[in-house]
Structures are given as structure tokens and as C-alpha cells.
Amino acid sequence: MLTLRQDDVLLGCRAEHWRDALDQAAESLHAAGLVAPEYRDGLHAREAQSSTFLGNAIAIPHGTPESREHVRATGVRVLQFPEGIEWHDGQRVHVLVTIAAQSDEHLDILRQLTHVLDQDGIAERLAGAERAAEIAELLSKAVVEARLDAETLCLGFPARDHGELALAGAARLRQAECVDAAFVAAVAETAPRALGRGLWLVTSDRGVGVPALALATPAEPLQADGAPVQGVFCLAAQGQAHRGLLERILALLDSDAPETLHRLDADALLARLAGESAAARQRLVTVLNAHGLHARPAKQLIQVARAQGIAVRVRLAEGGSEAVSAASLTKVINLGARRGQQLIFTAEGDGAEAALDAVCRAVEDGLGEHVEPFDAYREPVATEPEDAPALEPLADDVAHPAVAASPGLAIAPAFVLTTPSFDYPARAADPAAERRRLDDAIREGGEQLEALIQHARGGEVSQILSMHEEMLGDPELHQAAREGIDEGASAEAAWWEAIDTAAQAQERLADKLLAERAADLRDVGRRVLGILCRVEMPEPPDHPYILVTDDIGPSDVARLDTSRVRGLLTARGGATAHSAILARALGIPAVVGAGERILTLASGTELILDGERGRVTPAPAAERRQAAEQRLAERRRREAEAWEARFEPARTRDGHRVEVASNLGNTAHAADAVERGAEGVGLLRTEFVFMAHAEMPGLETQIGEYREALDALDGRPLVARTLDVGGDKPLPYWPVPQESNPFLGLRGIRLALTKPEVLETQLKALLMAAAPSAEPKRDARPLRIMLPMVKDVAEFRAARAILDRLFEEIPAGERSDDVQLGVMIEVPSSALLASTLAAEVDFFSVGTNDLTQYTLAIDRDHPELSAQADGLHPSVLRLIEMTVAAAHAEGKWVGVCGELASDATAVPVLVGLGVDELSVSARQVPLVKARLREFDLEEARAQATLALAQATGEAVRDALEAR
Template sequence: MLTLTADDIRLGCRAANWREALALAGEELEAAGRTTPEYLQGLLDREAQSSTVLGNGIAIPHGTPESREHVRSTGIRVLQFPDGVTWHDDARVHVLVTIAAQSDEHLDILRHLTRVLDKPGLAQQLAEATDRDTLLACLSRTPATPKCDRDTLLLKVPASDTRELALTAAARLQSLGCVEPPFIASLVAQSPQAVGRGLWLVHATDGVTQPALAVATPAKADSALDGVLCLAGQGEDTQPLLEQIDHLLTQPESIARLSADELLARLAGEQANAVTRQVRLLNAHGLHARPAKQLVQVARQQSLPLQLRLLEGDAQAVSATSLTRVIGLGARRGQTLVISAAGEGAQAAVDALAQAIESGLGEAVTPLRAHDERKATDTPTQPVEPLETDTPIKAVAASPGLAVAPAFVMRLPELTYAATANDPDNQCERLNRAIDEAFGQLEALIRQAEGGEAGPILAVHAEMLRDDDLHQAAFDIIREGASAEAGWWQAIDTAAKAQEALADRLLAERAADLRDVGRRVLANLCGVAMPTPPDEAYILVADDLGPSDVARLDTQRVRGLVTAKGGATAHSAILARALGLPAVVGVGERLLTLDSGTDVVVDGERGCIVPAPGAERRRRLNQRLEQLEQLQARAHEARHEPASTVDGHQVEVCANLGNTAHTPEAVERGADGVGLLRTEFIFMAHSEAPDLATQRAEYAKAFDALDGLPLVARTLDVGGDKPLDYWPLPEEDNPFLGLRGIRLSLTRPEILETQLRALLTEAGSRPLRIMFPMVKDLAEFRAAKALVDRLREEIDAPDVQVGVMIEIPSSALLAPTLAPEVDFFSIGTNDLTQYTLAIDRGHPQLSAESDGLHPAVLRLIQMTVQAAHEHGRWVGICGELGSDPQAIPVLLGLGVDEFSVTSRRVPLVKACIRNLALSDAKSLAQLALQQATASDVRDKLEGA
């Protein structure tokens, strides 16, 4: 967007007429190096087409599209005429904002100025300003634009009380960047207030970055609870939002029964009996000054006042007779204007304005293409650079393994469809058939996946298709004039956005499941089949993959997965690990520049891909693959042997488990025990906190299968990216630094106590090690340990080891103070890495840099091990770094006593350790600690 500085302003100008004023403006642009002399003719040609007077004493002269060749660089010059200049349309002008733009950037300035000019008396201030800074301040004031649009509506939320709806609405505002954590904290401390008609209001001013209004309606409404309004902001900036609330309070109908479009209409002040009409804007440059002036003139000719709003915008309707407000809508080509009026003759007035808009408002217009129909609001994208050949591209390691094969680039077919239809009954029937067809497809996939990890996920997809609320939302949109395709996708998109607002990254990735289901139905509606992979071996390359995409894979042919988007916690990544396929995700847009058939190396160990590997790299790769295949075979045969180095140093290799049902499988694969049981799976599988008997039954499965092998049980680790439905938490700006882990458990000691009691009781004399997550210092550990000690006395349980998970840098730095009181440390390298490097490991651009072999992380591990060993304590590794072949010797050399990895990796990790000498490992660890970056560490290790 163009920016304005004091150097762009010239005060006290004089001109005898408008042509002389324009000539002066042209000279200023030329002197500033913005234009050539020929640009002045462009300014004159634009005035010949239509006056550029914006109103309130301001004109915005700018050239025609043809004159852009005379623009050297984009810029602005502001000329003040204190005595005024009479323009050719008899308007009196005091300020010229003269624009030289190489594209349509002047439209942004224009929209900005229309908002600035809403303040009464501002034009006079501009004319009388005696210094540049005053005038600059007047023109540069960034008005607070209130937000109340489709994104701030949360319809049919599965909640039954006002506080839950209020927090859900507040969470949506935070996800949209309108508010910050202090706003949420203010709402937590207050109760919603009844404002009539079953509507409730919460309002806070702390932490507001943009005035906004969110509306949340319950799935089951009644006269006492029809919806909750969440208002953020204060002062004149919220006046439009207060007017929208007033509009709702005057409506006789229940807002909980309204569709999104109907609710937006009521917020805009449109009565249920108002005459409305939607019309697409066809003007190439949108609703800029010249067509806007034509629209206003047509509106003024009507016998009734007309209102205008953007269907794709907020819920604010403006008077169609106000030029500045019409321009301020910022309508672009392809967007939909909603015209409304009430009273006798309303239909004729609305039709007259609609006809004027359709005819182009004085400009030549062309019909929309199918592409414009669906992407009217998209912004142009920059060309994407292709991937370098024979060059490693770092990304996110989602599933370990190594593979090379030709790429099959799965480009989703373009689903072209009309946005509207005039036969709602037929459209609803089409949608019903497409849903039934999708349900049948999912049932077939579930049968194919029976007994595997994909089955339960696909069953959830099938359940989504049964959602009556989702069906009804689509049918409501269709009855408003949408096609079956447009109605269905709008319902899917709205529901997915609501889910994304309820929690953080993990649930955001689960919202992808809903869109996966939606695309399946949409493809059925469009009669489009998904692309078919080749018959020979291939690497699947895609923008993103849904669980159903992974479940359809023929594991006899697919060798690996690579996606442009996604994180290590997405369902597709989880399933790739379950299928044993190497996978790398989050490569970026450039991935899709690959051509199908191009050989691709997928290195799920190091989190990188290599497009079109050269002959030398291919030779090394084939050698590595042969070695890996032989190693896997030998490792499987020796899986039950201890992990002892060639010089006799022995460590334990245990399994990370997310479910007790997988314990027998871990033991069969040679695990020396369970090094990390993520107990939250029990809590996340129930609609309320599981009782003592339920938890004992689950833990018994693990103890029985281990048959005397040790079990490290991490206490409930929720919050952040793992919320619980029955333990609602306020939305946090950064939940990974918020209320989670042990700090959350200590706020509900009765839940933690039940879990500890179940573990201690069921363990009996069997080896149990209790581990507390997210401990930052000794005070937190003591608070949790005191609960264990009290329960041991109550139930006369034997002594157990109690330790902490080192995943916060503070706990590693304070390991010398923790070590005397804990029994063990287990280092969670995933979180320790992201907290140390300040990189979210799911970040699409930065996640590849979140490498646990970074020297800073290694030094924290070294400090932890040294402190533990000085007090006779053992240290484990339970993060992904523990199964990284390059990291294993470094960790061994740093003194780690136990490796806890996914059960599939247990045999290979054991085999890797058996091939090492402890003395060599110590040398590699010292070499790694001397490096400056993670890349340097890996380079040195590869060459060692």
C-alpha cells in the first residue's frame, strides 16, 4: 500500500483554476522522480472521464491505466490550497492527494481516505493546517475498522450455557487477531448480561487490537438462550457495532434459527420483510470513485432510501447515497453487493440500482469467468520458484525411513461450479445423493482399513457426514439461492473455522479432516474423480493429504509421502508412521513445481527431500538403502538382546506409547519397558474425567503386558494443543507458554489425585516410574511430589521412582537444584528444542530449523545429565531425537542412560547402539558441542 510522509506534502499552494492546480501537481510528481512530464496528460484524461473530487474539499487526481507507462515509481504528493480551487464540477477543493501508481494501489489510498473523511469538520482542518505534521496526522490517521462479518459468526455451537458460548466467541476474536489474552482474562472474570429476547452480552476493553463483535448461537436454542454477543472495544470505534446489536434486539425472530447470511442481514439492519437483491460487481477496478459516483446518482433518483453492503464483507450497511461510504466499502470485481430497501416501491428501487450496477455504472464491463466466480476475493500470488535439483530441501520429519522413487504429484482437480442456482429442491436432492455416495465410499475404505489405525479416523469422517446441523446449514444456504456445491462448501468452511477457533494447532489440523470430508462430497457433486496413481512404485507428492487419501494408499507401491503443507501432528503424518512409510511434510509451495516422474529422495530420518538426485548421490543412496535393509533384518533378529556398546556400556531402549493397547506389540519388538506412557489418551477418550476404576483397568493392560518390565507413566499432559471438552480453558495467545502440563493439573488436584491413586494401586509391587510434565522449577515438583507421598501412605503403596520431564529450558538450567530430590529425568527433546530455539515445530516455514541437534539444545542435555549423575540419578530421552541415527551416538556420548522411542524403532535403535563404542560416542558428543549451528553439527557428524 502507498505510504505518505511529511516530505510528500506542500503547503500554501495557489492556483487560478483546476487545470493550473493539476499542472502544479504534475510538476511536484515529476520533481520527486515519480513520473515523466507526459503523466500530466494522464491526469487530465482522468478528469475528462469523471471528476476525482472525493468530497469534503479533497480531490485525488490520478492517471488513466494507459498513463502508467509514464510512472517511474509509485508515490504520492499532497498539495494544500488554503484559498481553495473551483473544480470542473463546481466543487471547492482545498487538498489534492495526487497519486502516481504502477498498479491499482491508488484504490487502497482512496478507501483509506473515505474512512478518514467520515469525521465531521476534518476537511476544514486540512484547509487550515499551517504545518506538514498536522496535515499528515489528519490524512494518516488509521481509523479503527470494526469487524463483524462471516468470520465472527459461530452458529449452532455445541454449548448450553452463556459463559461457554461467550468464551467460544472470544476465542474466535483472538484467532482473528482482534483481541489479545487480557481480553479473555476480563471475560473470564465476568458473567454475561441479559439484554433481552434471549440474547446475552459480554463486553471488555482490555487487550483489544481491533473493535469487533462476535455472535455465538447454541445448537439447541430456547427463549432463555438465543445467542451470546461478544463485544470488544470502546468509544466511537464501537458505535457501528452497537448499532448492529440494536438491530438484532429489534428483530422478532430467533437468531439461533438464522443462517449466516440471514444473521448478517439482520445485523446490517435489514428487516425480515425488506426487499433485497444480490448483484455481482463487474467493474475491472472495483467500486472506485467514478462508478461509485454513478451509483450514488442512481440511488438518489429513487423514491426510497437504499442500503448497500458487501456480502463477502462485514455486516455494516451504508447509505447508497453517500459517496464516501460507498467508496469505503472497497468492493472489488467479482464481489457481491447486497441492495436493500423497505416500504412501498422498494422492489422497483432495488431493481433500478441493481440494473445500473450490472450495466457497469458508466464503464465497459465483461462477464465473470468460472475462475472469477469462485475466487473473486483472492489476491494475486507471486510466481513460485522451482525446487533445486540434486539439492537437499529441509522440511518437517513426519515419519522415519528412507526411500527413492519417481514422484506422483497429486494435483487435485479444479472443481468448477456455479455459485448460484434457482432450483433449491433439486439442489438439495443433489447434495443428498452426493453425501450418500461419499458415505458409501468411506464405508468401503473403513472395511479395507479394518484393524489398522486408519479405520477409527475414517469412522469419524463417516460420522461427520451424518451431522444433521451440517446438512441443515447447507440446505439453508441453498434455499437462499446458492448451488448445492456452493452451499455445501460454505457450510463446511464455516464449521471448520469454528473448530479452528476452539483450540490451537492440534485442533486446527483436525479441522482439516472436516474439509477432507467436504472435498469428497464436493467432488461427487462436480462429477470429478480423484487422480489415479501409477502402477509402479512411486513417492506421493501433494499439497496436503487427508486421512482418507492416506487410507487409500496401496502400500505395495507407494514408497513415501511428501506434502507442501501439514505438521508432524496431522492425521496424515500419524497414519504414515503407522504404515511405516517415510514422510516429510511442510516443504512449502515450491514442492508443487515438481513434475510427476521426477525421482525424489524422501529422508524421514533427517526431514529432507532431494529432487532429481545426481549419479553420485544416487550411488551413496543405494548403498545406504542396502545397508539399511540389512540392518533392519539383523536388528529384528536381535531385538530382544540388550543394547550394549562394543566396549560393554549398556543402556535401556524403551517404547513411547500413546495407548496401553499397544504395550504387547512394544514388548514383542524388544522394548526394555515403556519409557513414556502418554496417559492423556484415557482422558481424551471420555466425555468426562475417567474415574478410578476406568483408569485402573487401562493401566492394568500395560502392567500385565510388561510382565515386570518398568513403566514410566507421564501424568496428565493437556492444555496447549491438547484440550479436554470437560475441562474448558480460556483461549490463550500462546498456549504452549500457558496453562498446561503439571501447572494445569495442580489447578484441579482432585483429577491428578485420582490418576496417581489409580497408578499406585494398580502397580502394586510392579516397577512404576511416575513422571510430571512441564515442570519449570523445584517448587512445582515439590507440590506434585507431596501428593504422591500422601497417597502412598494412604494406600500403603511401595516406594516408586518419581521424576520430571525436562522440556523447559529453566528445568535444564536448574537441574542441579532438582537432581537431589528427583529420582530421574526424562528429556522431551521435541518441546525442549522448540522452547530453546523459539521455533514452533509445526510452523510451516520454520519447523525445518527446529532441530534437536542444535548445540544450544545439546548443551542443555549435557547440563541435565551432569547434574543427574552427580547425584546418582538416571536420565532418559523420550523425544524424537532419541531415534535419529545421527543423534544416537551424540546422546550416548553425553551420558544418556535410556532411549525411549516409538516401538517400531526399538530394534533399529538397539542395533545402532551395539555398533558404537562409548569412547567414540563421547568424542562425537564433544565435536557436536563445539559447533555453532545444527547444520554444522550434522555436517561434522556425517563426515566423522
């Protein structure tokens, strides 16, 4: 962006004629090395087209697009003419701001200058200035953009009082990077003030980077001090820059909107805050000018607006910019509208429609400039250059690495399913017919989902499909689509616009789980779109196959015929996506994130898909295929034998004891884990208790949940991880500011210690749930509590102090005495400091998923890199080795609860490193027990030594396979 400096200003210039002044301006640019001499002709050509006089004695000469070839560097020169010049349009000019711009940088200067155009006396001050610094300061005042847009709105928040709404608004402003933690703290200390009509306000200027306004509305009716709470404004104040935001609050108070806030979507609410009444007529038009609304087309626009005889207002469609008078040059220029952006014009009263027709037609015609059409209804599609190399096909008989998403081995021909395209008209002439089409398609989509739910296998499948059914029945989606149809859109265009808008609103939330729900919403939307467009998925073959596709939605997975689908292979996706979760629930081996090259496979190509190692081998040679068939037959035999022996203690061939426990995401599944042979629960993710409630669960609620698991375990140990939310997975009632890297932010024990009362309640609930019970008699309830994301001993001590105090406060008969407190080794620093931690903790549990991610600096869900995030990487193994050595030196035990614990190749390595417990999914318990019986401790130690000697994760796997 161009900026004005003191050295850019030339004082005391004189000229008899405006052409002479223009020549001096061109020479100043040339002397500064910014332009070639020929640029002078471009300045004169621009003035011949239209005057560059801006206002308040300022002109802004700049070249034509054709003269940009003479610009050597972007820059600006300001010439002061104290005596003034008669410009060719009859205006008096004292300052020329002469611009050499290689693209559109002059528009930024133009926006900066608009703040001086309405100031009284500015012309005299510019003419009389005796210092260059004074002129630079007058002209280069930074434009502070006050923020109010869809990202600062927090609609339908599940708050219990207006204070929580205020904090939700503050959190939204921090997520938008307008404020910092000091602002949030200030809001927490300030009670909202009643403005009347159900609106409340809280404001602070502490920690404000950008002045901004948030509005949080409640999900359910609220009252405070006997008055209704329709919404709470959270204002980040800064100097005078927020005054316009206050005016917009007043405009809302004067409108009919306050009592109907709960019925307004973000667009309607922004319209009210922009000063538009419900009675205003509205029209949308796209800016076609190559350089946006710069001075010349803006002049044309205001002339058309002034000729209408009624007030016409305009604002940018994107965000929540304030509606301004379309008859004000400075206001229109200050919108900064660029090509492709949409403007919303409004007008009220008699003649409104004709006025809107006139201004919109003028914009469409280019406002005096030649313009190219802009297709507003089609999203730009990224296409590869014509000379871009084609994707290289996968080599035959070579194992290609990807992400292991669901365990198992499959051998079958590929069925390559390409993503369907939906072609439909953007507009339709008969709204009534379009509404009928949409209603029929929604009804048919609901019937399809209901049929899938009836035939679904697995509780998770039914739950997710039921959620899809609820999404499809959302009346707000239906209403948004119908409104689009009423405005002339086709049923397809209106429906997808409603879906995409709702999905984007969810994606703006700093919540990974909600982002996944946005993907589900689009999956629902595509179902209806397919019905409207009569697009049917290709019929799969009637013989066993491996499905190969770019990506797949949850409902597509649920639709799979598991009697024929042997495996799932996708180009995109991660191991935590809903499609991967459902593949595991259905027992379908899956490999994901394999890259676009898999789409070059031809249907019918035979594949070997290894869902445990995350590999796919196309067109295997006879020898490799025979080996895979033997592995598959062996696996089936082992599964049957493992199931029969599932209740036997887990031991190596020579009798070395290694406990095999189950990971649980819900206490209701504890009984199933025991039935599958689990010797305890090695990881209970307690956040499910918190995520299942609309507000913070109390002590009794938590006791009941934890006791269900302890009862089912019948004396087997329970390892419960304390609340692990924040950053990438915040709770709706515990707003956490958006972070640029949530995996390195406020989460786990860090977040819990910011509200120690929450941690205290959870610890108390666990202690009391594990207390001996008289009916039925249950004496032994071993409880192991572990803290997530601990980086050093200080965080552990803070939690230990709370636990020790609870032991003193709770009577002995009402709590468990068999309690251990440990930490998860997920952060490299905790492994490196394991010796200091081991002196104080009772145990370690290694979370290999996060430890691998943080050690290798690879997001395990990254579409291209996730295949390289291998827990068998020697660097990860060395950290595990350090952890085990430190723990055993203090007589403490170590478990592993990440995915590596169920990796058949990794199991002997972990045992050889000295790991005492492996915690895996309940489905994997029998197989891991069986794997332990296949080797002895000496062999395990040899494999661990071999793995530690390798240089890469791939080399580790190759060496272990060769052995």
C-alpha cells in the same frame, strides 16, 4: 497511507475562479517536489470527467490514472479559501484537499474525510480556521473500524454456563488482536447481563485496542437464572466507536433471529447483525472498477439507488460490515470497496427484485467507468513467470535429505501420482437435477469410506476414516451445499464452497489439531468432488512400487495396498500430519517434505527410500543398490531376532544397562507396549484424557484412566507427563487466546500454573491411581511425574509445592510412596540451567523434538526447513551432554523420549553421552533393544566424541556412517 500534517496546510488562499484555485493547488504540489508541472493538466482533466466536490465545503482534486506518471512522490496539500470558491458544479468550496498519489492512496484519505461530511457547522469552522493545525486536526481524524466479522463469532461452543460463553467471546476477540489479557480478565470478573429473548451482554473498555463485538452461542441448550441462553455478546468498548455495535445488538433483538441462533450459520448471523431481516431479498455483485468505489462511481451508484423508489441497503460480503443506505454518498464511500470485493445489496417489499436488478446491473456495467470483467468463480492460480527456470531434476545415485515420517527401508520403482484437477461449471440451470447429483455422490462417497473402514488395518486408520464418514454425513454441510444449488450454483461449485467455508472456519481456530481436521474435511470434500466430476485416480502398477506425490490425504493412505506399496514419498507434509501417522500405523516407510523436485521423477525410476534417516536416492548405482539390499535383508533378519529377544533386559554388548521404555498416547495401549518388550512407559501423554472429554475430566475419571496403564505395567515404572496443551493445541473448554507464535506462548507448565487447581487435580489423580491395590495385590507401582516446557527452577518449585501439599493431605494408604518429580528438557534455557535444576528435581527427560526445534529455530513441520531440524545437530548434542553431566553429578537419571531415541544412528551417541533411558514408540522397542546389543560402552563414547566434534548435523551423520 496518506496522512495530513500541519505543514501540508496553506491558509488564506484567494481565487476568482475554480480553475485558478486548481492551478494554485497544482503549484503547491509542484513546489513541494511531489509532482512535475504537467500534473496540473491531470487535475483539470479529472474535473472535466466529474466534479471532485465531496461535501461540506470540501473538494478533493486529484489526477487521472494517465497523469500518475508525473507523480514523483505520494503526498497531499490542503488549501484553505476563507472567502470560498464557486465550484463548477455550483457548490461552495472552502478547502481543497489536493492529492498526488502513485496508486490508490487517495482512497484512504477519502475514507478519513467522510467522517466530517455529516457534521453540522464544519464548513464554517474550516473557512474560519486561523491555524493550520486546526484544519489538519479537523480533516485527519483517524477512522476507527469497529470489528464484527466471522472471526469474532464463536458458534456452537461447548460451554457449561453463560460465563464460559462470555470468556469464549473474549478469547475470540484476543485471537483477533482486538483486546489484550486485561480485557479477558475484566470479562472473567463480570457477570453477563440479560438483554431479553435469550441474549446476554458482557462489556468492558479495559485492554481494548480495537472496538469489537464477539458473539458466542452454546453447543447445547443453556439456562442462567431461569432464563434461556441463546448467545452471549462480548463487547470491547472504546469511546464512542462501539456505539454502532450496540445498535446492531438492538437490531438483532428486534428481529426474529434470537430464538433461532442455533440454526444460523456465520453468514446468516452476520446478515441479521447487519440489520437485514429474514424477509429481505438479497443480491451479490462484484466491484469491477479498477480503483474501487471512489467518489465518482459511488455518485453513480447512489443516483441509481435513489431512483428505485424503495430503500436499498448495501454492505461488504467479506466480514460483518453494517449494511448502509445505498443512497448515501458518504456511507457508500466509507465501505472502502475495492476491485474484486463483493457487495451484498438488500431490499424489501414490492419492487425489491427490480431495484436489486437495477443497482447490480449498474455495478456490473462499471458505474460510468470502463471496467474489465472479473472471474468471480475461479480462484486465482499462482503461475510461474514464463522465463522461470524449470525445476532441476534430482541427481541420480545421490541421497537427498527430507523428513523421516515413518521408519523402514524400501527399494522399488517410483509411481508418480500427480494431483488431479477438477474442472466443472460454476452455474447450473436445473437445481433439482443438481441436488440429485449431489445426493448420489455423497451416498457413493459414504459407501467408499465404509468399504475402506471394513478393510482398514490398524485402529488409528479405522478411527480417522470413521471421522471422515461422520464429516460426510454432516447435515449442515449438505444444507449449505443445497442452498448454493438453489441460488444457481452447480453441484460441484456448491459442494466445494460448503466444504471450503467450513474448513476455513476451523482453520481460524488457534488449535493445531482442529487445523488438521480442516485438512481432513477437504479430503472428504475432494472425494465427493471426484465422484461428481468423474475424476478417477490413475491405477497404480500391479508390482511393488514407491508412491511419489505432492501430498496425500489420510483416506488415500488408508486405501494403499500394503502388499504392493513399499514406501511413500511426498513433496509436502510433516511428520505429524495424519498421513504420516497412518503410514506409521500401517508400517509403510515414509519420507515427506522432500520438495517439488521429486515430482520431476519419472514413473519407473528405481528409488531407495530410507524412512529412518529421511533420505531418498533415485536411480542408485549397482554398488549402492546392493548395499541397500543387504541393509534391507539385514533389517528383516534383525527384526525377527529382535522380536524373539524382546523380553530380554536392554544392555550394551559389554553389559551396560540402558532402560528401553515406550511412549504412549493412550493408556489403553500400555498392555501392547509390555507385549513388545517395553520395560516401562517413558512418556505418557496425559492430554489424551483431557482431549477425549467435552469438559474438564474430574478426579475419578483421571484415576480410572491412569490406573489402566499402571495395572498393565504390572510393577514397571510409569513416567506421566502432566497436561501439555495450550498455544498450538488448546482445549475446547479451556479457551486460550490466539498467539502469533504459539510454540513460544502460553503452553505446558506455563498454562497449567494459570489454573493450579487443574494441575492439583491431575497430580492427585496420579498419586491415587498409583496407590497399592489389594485386589489384585499390586505393591510396587513406580510413578514418575514430569513437567513439560519448564524453563527454570521457579516453575518446578511451584509444581513441587502442590505435590508436597498433596502428600500431606492424602492418607498414606491411598497414594503411592514411590514417586519422583522431574522435568522435560525441551527449552534450551533448562539445559543451560541443568545444574541448578538437578539439585532439586528427581530426574530429567529430554524431549529432543522440541529441544531441536527451539535450539535450531526451525519449525519441525516447516515444509522447506524441516529436513534440517536434525536432533543429531552438534548444538543439540551439547545441550544433552550438559544435561546428563549436571544430573549425574547429583545422582539423578536422564531419559530421552523424543524421536532421536529410536534413530539407529543416534542410539550409540546418546548412550555415549550417558543417557540412562530411551523411550520410543512401542513398535520400535524390540529394534532399539537389539541396537543396544550391537556396540559396547567404549564404542558409544567414541561415537559421542566424534559427533560433538562436527560442525553440522549433516557432518555428524556422515562421520558416524563413515566410522
